[in-house]
Amino acid sequence: xATADPTPGVRPGAVLPRRVLAGYSLGSLVTGAFGTVPxxxxxxxxxxxxxxxxGVAGLLVLLPKAWDVLVNPVAGRxxxxxxxxxxxxxxxxxxxxxxxxxxxxxPVSSGAAAGAYVALAFLAAATAYAFFQVxxxxxxxxxxxGYAERTRLMTWRVxxxxxxxxxxxxxxxxxVEQTGGGLTGHRWSGLFVGALIVVGTLGVYFGTRSAESRTxxxxxxxxxxxxxxxxxxRPFRALLLLWIIQAVGIGTMLAGVQYFADHVxxxxxxxxxxxxxxxxxxxxxxxxxxxxxxxLGKPAALAAGSLLFGAGALALLAAxxxxxxxxYLIVAVIGVGYAGQQVFAMAMLPDCxxxxxxxxxxRQAGVFTGLWTAGETLGLAxxxxxxxxxxxxxxxxxxxxGEAARQDDTARLGVLLxxxxxxxxxxxxxxxxxxxxxxxxxxx
Numbered sequence: 001x002a003t004a005d006p007t008p009g010v011r012p013g014a015v016l017p018r019r020v021l022a023g024y025s026l027g028s029l030v031t032g033a034f035g036t037v038p039x040x041x042x043x044x045x046x047x048x049x050x051x052x053x054x055g056v057a058g059l060l061v062l063l064p065k066a067w068d069v070l071v072n073p074v075a076g077r078x079x080x081x082x083x084x085x086x087x088x089x090x091x092x093x094x095x096x097x098x099x100x101x102x103x104x105x106x107p108v109s110s111g112a113a114a115g116a117y118v119a120l121a122f123l124a125a126a127t128a129y130a131f132f133q134v135x136x137x138x139x140x141x142x143x144x145x146g147y148a149e150r151t152r153l154m155t156w157r158v159x160x161x162x163x164x165x166x167x168x169x170x171x172x173x174x175x176v177e178q179t180g181g182g183l184t185g186h187r188w189s190g191l192f193v194g195a196l197i198v199v200g201t202l203g204v205y206f207g208t209r210s211a212e213s214r215t216x217x218x219x220x221x222x223x224x225x226x227x228x229x230x231x232x233x234r235p236f237r238a239l240l241l242l243w244i245i246q247a248v249g250i251g252t253m254l255a256g257v258q259y260f261a262d263h264v265x266x267x268x269x270x271x272x273x274x275x276x277x278x279x280x281x282x283x284x285x286x287x288x289x290x291x292x293x294x295x296l297g298k299p300a301a302l303a304a305g306s307l308l309f310g311a312g313a314l315a316l317l318a319a320x321x322x323x324x325x326x327x328y329l330i331v332a333v334i335g336v337g338y339a340g341q342q343v344f345a346m347a348m349l350p351d352c353x354x355x356x357x358x359x360x361x362x363r364q365a366g367v368f369t370g371l372w373t374a375g376e377t378l379g380l381a382x383x384x385x386x387x388x389x390x391x392x393x394x395x396x397x398x399x400x401x402g403e404a405a406r407q408d409d410t411a412r413l414g415v416l417l418x419x420x421x422x423x424x425x426x427x428x429x430x431x432x433x434x435x436x437x438x439x440x441x442x443x444x
Contacts, residue, residue, distance in 0.1 A: 016143065021153060023207015024143065025160040027136045029200025030093055032164025033193050034100065034129050035380060037172050038065075038122065039254035040271070043384050044404070045104070045118075045186055047391075051400030052115045058388025060115050061255075064123035065381025068130050069374045073227070075134040076370025085135035085142075086205055092131035093201025097194040099125035104190035109183055110400045130373070136204065137369040140350045143208075152290075154347040159286045162339060164200070166279035168193055173258065173271040181403070229360060230368055236352040238436030243345055244375040245433075246306065249426030250338070251383020253313070256419035259391070262404045263415045264319050265327055277328035282339035289340045298344045298351075303431040305340020310428025312337060316420045341427070348437070390418040 038061070046057035079085050103125060106117040140153050175192050176185035230236060261270030293301045312334035319327050349372055353365045394414025399405040407415070 016153060017210075019210065020143065020208055021156045023204055023209075024139065024153065025156040026200050026203030026207055027089065027132075028157050028161035029164045029167075029203065030096065030197050031133055031136065031200075032161045033168040033196050033200070034096065034125070035376075036165050036169045036254065037100075037189075037193050038103075039251050039380055039384055040169055040257055041172060041176070041186065041189065042103075042118070042122070043255050043388055044258040046115060047388075047396070047398040048404045049110075049182055049186065049400065050114045050118070051110045051398050052112075053392070053398055054388045054396045055392035056115065057398075058385040058392070060119040061122070061388070062381045062385035064119055064126045065377050067123055068126050068377040068381075071127055071130040072134050072374035072377065073367060073370040075130045076138065076365075076367045079131075079135040079138065080365070080367065085139055086208060088131050088135040090201060090205045092128050093197060093205075096125055096128040096132060097197040097201065099128055100197060101187075101190040101194035104183075104186040126377070130377075132201070133373045134370045137346075137349070137373055138353075138365040139208070142365060154343055154350075155286055155290050158339065158343045158346065159283060161342065162279050162282045162286075164196070166275060166283070168196055169254075169257075169279070170272045170275035173275075182401075227367065227371075229356065229362075230371055233352060233356055233368075235355070235437045236349075236368060238433050239345065239348055239352060240372060240375050242430045242433040242437075243372065244379045245430040246341065246345075246427045247376045247379025248382045248386065249423040249430075251380040252387045252426070253383070253419060253423040254380075255384035255387040256415065259387075259404075259415045260319075260419045263407055263412045264419075265324055267324055270324075273324075273328060274331055277331040278335040278338070280335070281332040282335040285336050285339055286343070289343050292340070293344060293347070298348050299434045299437055301340060302344035302348070303434055305337045305342075305344065306427050306431045308337030309334050309341060310337070310424040313420050313424035313427070317416070319416065319420075386422065387418045390414045390422070 042061050043054075043057055046052040046060060047054050052060065075088075079088050099121065103118060103121040106114055106121070108114040108117055140157075143153065172189045172193055175189040179185045179188040257274055258271050261267065261274055265274070267273065289301065289305070292304065296304070312330055315330045315333070316327065319330075322330075349368070353368050356362075356368065357365070391411070391414055394411050394417075395408065396411045396414060397405040397407060
């Protein structure tokens with residue numbers, strides 16, 4: 001008789017070779033770059049370079065990402081039918097690299113036409129990304145059946161994800177600045193991130209070619225039936241809702257980095273330093289989070305990381321009265337919490353998938369990861385939209401010069417609140433949803 005637990009039995013599982021661990025984790029160069037840079041650069045690019053009003057810019061960022069909510073489950077179903085997920089990684093990853101560079105290479109320099117071009121290019125890139133991300137996230141449940149080994153795989157992945165966020169998030173604004181800013185600087189930055197996506201695509205494709213894949217032959221007859229099975233998975237439902245809400249908070253903070261650097265920290269290359277402070281410490285604490293997970297359990301460790309993130313974000317309310325060094329130290333605390341939140345949420349997802357496979361005997365990881373990535377994409381899209389709405393409500397003034405316009409005290413307050421209170425509440429309060437996730441471990 002099946003239980004409601006996502007881990008009905010704990011298996012030690014075969015130890016994954018380091019080549020596979022490293023190869024799989026390199027795919028995070030793709031997911032980290034595309035998950036970070038649009039949320040970081042696109043909104044300020046629209047408002048401060050193309051002269052698009054903040055509210056309209058928020059919609060232009062939101063709608064293409066919202067499209068992925070429809071595309072991701074379809075990508076999951078298609079990759080489930082294909083069996084081998086690696087060809088999807090190669091084809092979609094290389095296409096994504098080209099389309100990402102195209103986002104910032106529009107033929108129109110300002111106004112409504114420029115904004116429409118960005119939205120269409122971003123829509124195409126988001127579609128290509130769905131066919132990379134969904135198969136990629138589905139692979140851990142098929143690479144190993146070991147409960148602890150999936151945590152080890154996710155630790156490697158999140159470590160590279162943190163590195164990808166550091167490289168893309170810290171260097172992309174610096175590339176813009178160092179290559180002249182404005183339209184020219186953003187085009188160079190688009191090429192830089194596109195090249196990073198190519199490296200990650202080739203790395204994961206060739207790095208996992210020797211990996212043994214564990215699959216179950218039977219597949220649900222149609223997408224609707226698979227969605228019903230996913231909806232019946234109570235732990236997955238709870239974890240997915242938590243992930244979406246937290247993604248909104250993280251997306252809001254990402255969207256506000258450049259604005260926070262320009263109007264609160266007020267330092268040259270402030271966005272780069274904020275990202276370095278956010279991600280650098282996170283790389284160092286990965287082994288500590290792994291130990292915490294073994295001692296506390298994954299749900300408790302996820303809650304701890306989330307609450308640490310929220311507490312740090314609230315502390316940033318004092319940023320206008322603090323020296324930049326103190327601000328960067330608080331951001332480092334947020335980064336430590338973010339690392340824990342990412343590691344354990346993504347380690348719990350394969351547990352839910354493995355539980356469902358054992359319960360039903362069917363191979364349908366792609367549907368679960370399709371819903372997961374669709375939810376994440378929606379959350380990361382709603383974040384910039386929410387931040388743009390706050391900017392609009394607080395009277396933020398757009399610019400088409402490539403430089404942020406000077407803002408009044410009310411607009412600067414909106415910049416601050418969107419970067420602090422909103423992410424803190426969304427990420428911190430979402431942990432109550434863990435009550436719906438049961439992680440009872442049975443020792444054999």
